[in-house]
Amino acid sequence: MNAPAQSDGYGQTTLCESGEFAGWRYWEGDPFESRAGPFYMRREADGSRVAAFRTQPHHMNGGGAIHGGCLMTFADFALFAIAHDELAGDHAVTINLAGDFLGPAGTGALMEARGGGKTIFVRGLVTADGNPALSFTGIIRRIRRS
Known part of the structure; x- marks a missing residue:
């Protein structure tokens, strides 16, 4: 069971109350x-x-490793998670996202993304069970609420 959505900076978030x-x-x-x-x-x-997320069969490509599109989708999510406080409740859109694939990840891997800085240019690293899987950079543009 999850708690109701609440405002947490950019957009509405819901607290996960059970599971991993x-x-x-x-x-x-x-x-x-x-x-x-x-x-x-x-x-x-x-x-x-x-x-973070835990890889599942639907995240894999035909070769049994995480699909590059899934990694990039997660990196896009991570841009906004990492820049969450900087956005201060404003909406934003991704205007650039680049990634370098560094290594594979299989089903069941714990994928984590961390980044640095307090700007809306974000650089981060996705790991699979602690091993580098994707480095990424992105720029997001704040859209001020009227």
């Missing part, structure tokens, strides 16, 4: 991410944010 990602939050209302994920985020003790 209990205590993590996810965005509601994005049909593509809901189908591609599920993807989660949380604030770390140092104030930074981390995004």
Whole structure:
């Protein structure tokens, strides 16, 4: 059972209350991410944010490794999770996302993305069970609410 959605900076998030990602939050209302994920985020003790998901069979390509499109979709989610506080409740869109594929990940891998900086240019690293899988950079543009 999940708690009701609440405002948490950019958009509405819901607290996951059970399972592996209990205590993590996810965005509601994005049909593509809901189908591609599920993807989660949380604030770390140092104030930074981390995004994560556990790979499942529907995340794999025909060769049995995580699909590159899934990694890029997760990296796009991670852009907004990492820049969550900087967005301060404003909507934003991705205007650039680039990634370098570094290694494979199989079914059941814990995928995590962390990044740095307090700007809306984000650089991050996705790992699979601690091993580098994708480095990514992206720029998102804030759309101020009127």
